Amino acid sequence: MKPPLEGVRVVEFGHYIAAPAATQMLSDLGAEVIKIEPPSGDQARGIGAYGEGIVLAYNRGKRSIVLDLKQAGDRETALGLIAEADVVVQNLRADALARLGLGPEELRAANPRLVHVSVRGFSSRGPSAQRAGLDIAAQAESGLMSVNGELGGDPLRVGFPIADVAASYAVVQVVLAALLRRERTGEGGVAEVSLLDAAIHLQSAMWGEWHASGQEPRRKGNGQATVAPAADLVRTADGTIVLSAYTAEHFARLCRLIDRTWMLDDPRFADNPARVANREALLAEISQALGGLRTEECLAMLAGHGIVAAEVRTYQDVTEAADVRASGVLTTGVGPDGDRFTVPSLPFTLDGVTVEADRAVPRAGAHSDAPGWHTA
Known part of the structure; x- marks a missing residue:
């Protein structure tokens, strides 16, 4: 089966989760993803097992190129890649690329068909536009932590970076929508996803309950607050x-x-x-x-x-569960050293086929010197 996004080129300026996770899904759907990393590499590469897990999960099958965007020659190289790209996804510090002349306006002036997506901690339209915004800030300020935890206990973060992951799904949605619109109109577009907005959107049913009940949602532990036995x-x-x-x-x-x-x-x-x-x-x-x-x-x-x-279930229990084995959602990836690891594939089948995830995770800059990398 021909991958749905075969022939689509994506350039990623990403670190940690939100942008790399989004482009990983696009890659799994068949897009070519070129990951542009600074000389020090994606920031997740240097923070121990937690960061290694992020790199393994969200960088399979990408082509890693190291560029120092503060250098004029490397900026020109990046511009050359983007001129031939369909999509740019970035989650660097707010306006970092714009200060280097690589903002969405400049990039789309050179490539009007480009779909440009920025991931930020907070909306560029609000007073927190320049604040650093990680997952935990979005969990806290979206109200999510206020409803998570035991009755009478302290606010509690969700046990994984849920706002980052939610934002990555939103990025994929807007990329696919923009590519479809481009097929119809010939025009690209500029999109923005904030971690705060994604975390708020995750709680849509809770916002409905807040309206319907007239009461502030509260922490309630595992059991649902208004029905029992429930959860x-x-x-x-x-x-x-x-x-x-x-x-x-x-x-x-x-x-x-x-x-x-x-x-x-x-x-x-x-x-x-x-x-x-x-x-x-x-x-x-x-x-x-x-x-x-x-x-x-x-x-x-x-x-x-x-x-x-x-x-x-524990994670080990999950790997042994009959339903999980039957669906094929857990598959095997290949690390930079050739080591194999368990990783989730995309959570759906298309024409009865589960997307494989066995492409290798590159080292930082693994493709910088590969012949023809800039045109392939």
Whole structure:
């Protein structure tokens, strides 16, 4: 199958996650991605295992070229690459490229069909336009940390850079939309994605709930605030499951299944408001009924009766899960030294095919001296 973006050239000025993750997805879809790195390399290359994980995850199959953009000759080289490119994606410090004469206006003047996307911490239209903005700032100022954590506990960051990743998906969306528009009109375009806006957009349902309830959303731990049991943890004999059975039909089904039909007549559990108010007692009964069973037994019993339940897995557990193995979402990448590592592929199939991710991660500047790299 011909890759959807075959023939599309992308030039990346990126470091860490948001821009490299976006161009990785474009590369997986068939685009040629040229990653322009400074002499010191992508900043993620020098920060230990955390940075190594970022480099491995988001730089497979790219062509790395080292350029010192403060030097006129290297700027001309970059301009030559961009003149032949379809897309530029960058997430350097706000206006860093513009100060070097490589801003979107200059680049599109030389290449009107260019699609230019900047990723920033904060919108260029607001007072924080020049602030440094990492994922944690977006999590904090988007309201996300205010709703994440245990009831009565401190605000809590999500356990991975969710705003960076969300921004990368937004970049891919706007690139594909702009390329489609260019097919129809012949014109490129300039787009901007901010980590703050991406983190806010992730919470669209919460904004709807805020409007509908008239109340400020609050931290609530695993259980949902207005229905129960919903997203609640239950210990089993050998692990932990999460389950939801909060509609009248599903709660009745659960009560019959765990031999607690008397709960249907108990006013403490009569409806969702009552069950939320008495969540501790509710979960005690469910845990007593299920706690002696193995996780596999619990899931088979609950799923067999149409009740949503799932095992809480470690990463190692995930690699061994039958559904994950069957889908092929975890595949094998190749590091700069030839070492192989587990990496997620794109989370969809196209014509029944999962995109492979086994192309190598380049060292910084691996293609700087390759013959013909500037025209291939």
